[in-house]
Ligand code: NAD
C-alpha cells in the first residue's frame with residue numbers, strides 16, 4: 269500500500285484524515301511544527317485505529333528538515349494541510365501568513381520535486397470564490413477576490429500549483445476547496461481545539477455549551493437570507509476526511525490538476541445551527557444579535573456534483589450528526605488536549 273506524508277497531520281482536519289487513511293490501509297507519516305496543535309492528537313489517532321505511525325516535528329519552511337524526512341520515508345504522495353488559518357489574525361499579521369503558507373508551500377514543493385514525489389492534495393477553501401460569484405459555487409467559476417490575506421494565500425497557492433503542472437506535467441495535483449468543516453470523530457477522542465477565543469461559529473457554540481463563554485454573538489440578522497443570518501455549507505469533518513482518501517487515491521493513479529468542492533451542497537443559517545445544536549444536545553445556547561462581522565458574505569454553499577461524479581464522494585452525515593459529535597468531543601475534552 270502507498271505511503272502518504274501528511275503535513276499538519278496533528279491539526280483538526282489532518283488528525284481526522286489520518287484516521288481515515290489508516291483505516292483505508294495506507295501507511296502514513298506526519299509532519300507538524302505544533303504551532304496550532306498538540307502531539308497528543310496523534311496518540312489519540314493511534315488509539316482509535318490501533319495502528320502506529322511516525323510523527324516528525326518539522327516546519328514546512330525548513331527544507332533541510334523536510335528533505336531528511338522525504339529521503340528516509342520515501343512517501344508516494346503528500347496531503348498538505350499545514351498552514352495558518354485564522355482570518356482575523358491574517359489581517360493583522362499578513363506577512364506571517366504569506367511567509368508561513370506561501371513560502372512554506374513553495375519549500376515543500378521544491379523538496380517534493382527534488383525527491384521525485386510529485387503527487388499532492390492541497391487544502392484550499394471556498395474562500396477562493398470571493399464575494400463576486402453567486403451561490404451555489406461551482407468549480408468552473410472564476411476565482412474571486414479574497415477579503416483577507418488568509419484567503420489570498422489560498423488563491424496564490426492554487427495558482428502556484430497550476431503553474432507547476434504547466435511547467436512539468438508529471439505532477440498530480442488535487443485542489444480541494446473545503447466549505448465549513450465542523451463536528452468531530454464519533455469516538456469523542458479527537459476534535460477541534462482552538463487557541464483562545466474561537467473565531468468560528470461551531471467552536472464558539474461548543475464553548476458556550478460547556479460554560480467557557482457566556483453567550484454567542486450572532487453577527488447580523490439583516491442579510492438577504494431566509495432568517496437574515498449568514499448561510500454556510502457545514503460539512504462533517506469525517507466526511508471531509510473521507511473526501512481526502514478519494515482524492516489521494518485518484519492522485520496516485522493519474523497526473524494533472526483537479527479541483528473539487530468538498531461541501532454538502534446545503535446551506536444552513538447561523539440560527540439553524542444554534543437551534544439544531546440545542547435540540548440534538550438538549551442544552552441551551554444563549555445568544556444575542558450584534559452587528560455584521562466585516563468581510564462576511566451572506567451565503568456560501570457548494571455545488572458538490574463534481575466530487576460525486578469524479579471522486580464518487582458525497583457527504584453522508586447530516587447537521588444533527590455534526591452537532592452531536594461536536595458536543596461529544598467538547599463535553600469529554602473541555603480543555604481540548606490539555607489535561
Ligand atoms: P489546524 O490549525 O488545526 O491544522 C493546521 C496544522 O498545520 C496545525 O497542526 C499546525 O500546527 C500545522 N502547521 C501550521 N504551520 C506549519 C508549518 N509552517 N510547518 C509545519 N506545520 C505547520 O487547521 P485545520 O482546520 O485542520 O486546517 C487544515 C488546512 O485546511 C489548513 O491549510 C486550512 O487553511 C485549510 N482549511 C481549513 C478550513 C477550516 O474551516 N478549518 C476551511 C478551509 C480550508
Ligand code: WQD
Nearest residue numbers: 355393395467468469470472485486487498499500538564
Ligand atoms: C460562519 C457563520 C458568521 C462566529 C471561515 C473562513 C473560511 C473557512 C471556514 C478556512 C457566519 C457567523 C460566526 C460567531 C456568528 N476557513 N458567526 N458568530 O466565516 O464562513 O468561514 O471558516 O478556509 O475561509 O472565513 O466561518 O464559522 O467563522 O462563520 O454569528 O461567533 O457564523 O457571521 O455567518 P466562515 P465561521
